[in-house]
Amino acid sequence: MDLEKLWKSVLAELELSVSKATFQTHFASAHLVSFSEGVATIGFANPLMRTLVETRYYSLVKSVFDHQARGDVSLVFVVVPKKDSLSARAGPLFAPTPQPSVDSAVLARRLHINPSCTFDGFAVSTSNQMAYAAATAVAKSPGTAYNPLFLYGGVGVGKTHLMYAVANSILEKKPSARVVYCMGEEFLNEIVEAIQTKSARQFKQKYRSAQLLLVDDVQFIAGKTTAQEEFFHTFNAVHREGGQIILTSDRPPSEISKLEDRLRSRFEGGLTVDISPPDFELRAAIVNIKSTAMGLAVPSDAAQLIAANITDTRAIEGFLRRLTAGVFSGVGGITAEAVASLLSTKAQNGVTKKPKRVSPQEALSAVADYFGIKPTAIKGPKRNRPIARPRQVYMYLCKTELGLTYNDIGGGLGGRDHTTIMHGVETITKELSTNESLRGAIEGIKQKLWA
Secondary structure, eight states: OOHHHHHHHHHHHHHHHSOHHHIIIIITTOEEEEEETTEEEEEESSHHHHHHHHHHSHHHHHHHHHHHHTSOOEEEEEEOOOOSOTTTTTOOSSSOOOOOOHHHHHHHHHTTOOTTOOSTTOOOOTTTHHHHHHHHHHHHSTTTSSSSEEEEESTTSSHHHHHHHHHHHHHHHOTTOOEEEEEHHHHHHHHHHHHHTTOHHHHHHHHHTOSEEEEESGGGGTTOHHHHHHHHHHHHHHHHTTOEEEEEESSOGGGOTTOOHHHHHHHTTSEEEEEOOOOHHHHHHHHHHHHHHHTOOOOHHHHHHHHHHOOOHHHHHHHHHHHHHSGGGSTTOOOHHHHHHHHTSSOOTTTTOOSSOOOHHHHHHHHHHHHTOOHHHHHSSOOSHHHHHHHHHHHHHHHHTSOOOHHHHHHHTTSOOHHHHHHHHHHHHHHTTTOHHHHHHHHHHHHHHTO
């Protein structure tokens, strides 16, 4: 049987059976290694993806194979590098990010655009599927698809990556394109400098002649009269000439205080897309993408530990860099035990920073409320599971989110020994990678604490 034809048929049916995000994330990078005597061997470039597909979609994949092969097919999932382009149409998710051509990469850096941020290196899930689709549409047809494209969401959800990806895609096809990228604060500073140096004409020429205008964190111009006035005219000039505008913010235009109504109206005149925080599966995919790009061999169990314990994608990258710099990447390689140990140490260099300070007492009350028990029970001597589990969750939050020492946590829990606290933190850290209910509890408590 023609392997390529069979696999294309299987992919086509799978694509109709699942969402686009699920297909791209779970199946697009897979390939058919062999099919013999009723056994189909499916290869994945990454052990985590193999495990996810085998545990979640085995029945679906088998039914599709049975239909396409007209028989009872047994499936074998393996980790093996992809040697052909059977599924190249969707792009491999876990392959190292392809770099733009040298000329476009150099040009991108000159424009302060990261050339490694491409669409191929962007993990897609339900939280960012619409933003990804909109950005790719803009890259294919700038100035006509969605103009402006307004992306908003929290820190580390991929807004800037998509913005860069559009720019890199356009520059690769047309290096002569006039691309201008800046932060909202930079736009404001350049206006001030232009006024001081009497170079307003050059400033206007730079921005108003852009064919692709990218402004990151545009909310910083709100409340600044001169900046908003100039941006209003810049927006109109670029838009009138058919230039594409992409804006990012931490909130939608309707919620940016002190933003002039005429600007708000223009920002909402195109497509406004919310990018939600990545879920566990997407974070696990991001761990693999970034670790592969760094040349790190991170086992699937270790990748799941990282994804379960760190929710900010930028913090994930920072943690991986700590692994690169640490002894964990030496002899013996990176292991789940090493990752768990590093995760349970004191605050991870910004991984746990929050916009609001939370006291241990507030955390204790939040944990108690969530589990429906009294705070005194968590601090008390009882060790039965309905009390012990909330107590361990409290230990984990105090260590990883509040940055307290083991001794401080133990002191707040009636003088418990630091080894007891360490055991509790490590228990939750490891279990988060496999216990979806526990992940939900931790996220629910954190949202209440930092709402």
